[in-house]
Amino acid sequence: MAMNREELLTELIRLGELPPKTWTNAELQVRMEELRSSHGLSPNPKAKHKTPLRSLMIQLNAAAVRKDSLIGFLKTELNTFVGSNETIAQLKKRGILAAYDRAPASPEDPVGFGMHAAASYQEVMDQHPKYADWVISTYQEGQADARLNRLACWLLKAQNQQEEVSKVKPYPITVQELRDQGYLRSSKGKPKSTAPSQSASSCVSEDHTQTSVTSSNASQQVLGELLGAFKELTEEVRELRAASTPDKHRKKGASSDSDFTVVTSKESK
Structure with a gap:
């Protein structure tokens, strides 16, 4: 399923x-x-695809219609x-056991x-953390089932x-x-949820959500202070430039100190 612009921007952020x-x-998608991919995640969190294991299972079921075709599939495709x-x-x-052993693990x-x-x-990993811990500890003890070892390796990597x-x-x-900066069009009605989509790397808890909100508010406050300081600095630079630039646009009727001195001396004569 394709992601819309808001989802793409939210994930990038x-x-x-x-x-x-x-x-x-x-x-944005690219x-x-x-x-x-640089973080070892699936490129598209919403993409639906057949995993390598699922593909092998489909081929295995198709070959199992006849014994000779099943034997050929096991020998040639699974090296069994x-x-x-x-x-x-x-x-x-x-x-089935050979497929679990050959196919790379997927979420x-x-x-x-x-x-x-x-x-x-x-x-x-998301819903049964205690069971996941047991799988990993059993794997580390050694001599476990091949399917358990496969799951444990995936859990450790994830x-x-x-x-x-x-x-x-x-x-x-x-x-x-x-939206205010022009990245997105202004929405009408209820604002859309800004929560990132679930992926293999995100198991969001209530505490984590509260921490993210607090961090976001603090970041916005710092950003506001920086903008205020930048405006003050810009105003000071503008005033300094104005003070150092000679006035080239005097009004025609205006007189300088030297002009006043000359006129006064003529009248005294």
Whole structure:
């Protein structure tokens, strides 16, 4: 799903950058994808796509219609050993385990085992933190199931990426200020929500939200003080220039001190 201009600007600001006002949506999209990729995130937080694991599962199910095609798929695509007397069910199970082992992990992948088998990797990290901690500790102890090891590796990588993104200082500006400065058209009716979209790096808590609001208010106050100081400095420079520039536009009837002295001396004669 494509992102609108406000969503693109909001995500760029969350990543610590305010783009040029004249950029088109396409340019904003490219820059957002560059920044997200540099932090190890999915380029588009709203994009829907088939994960590598899902693609392999679809191919596996298609090949499982016939035993000979399933054996060929396991050998050629998954590089899996196949027993001569195995049934289609046994071969398919072998193929599923091989797919989990071969395909790179993605946030949308299902856990595939245990009490949260139907949940995605992202849902485990966001909604079941204690279970995620147990998965990581079990993995670190060694000799765990291949699917658990895969989930644990993804969780560790995602946590590191989340820490990296949290270090980025958001640009201190609000959506309303973007409208005031001409980045966005003024909205009619209710203002749209300015909250950033959920992604693999964002698990926003109430405390974090309150901290962000406080930080934003403090940043706006500092920005206002800087603008005031800049105006005062500009006025002082203008006054200094006016004082150092000779008056080239005197009125015709005006007289200088020297003119007054000459006239007075003539009258005295």
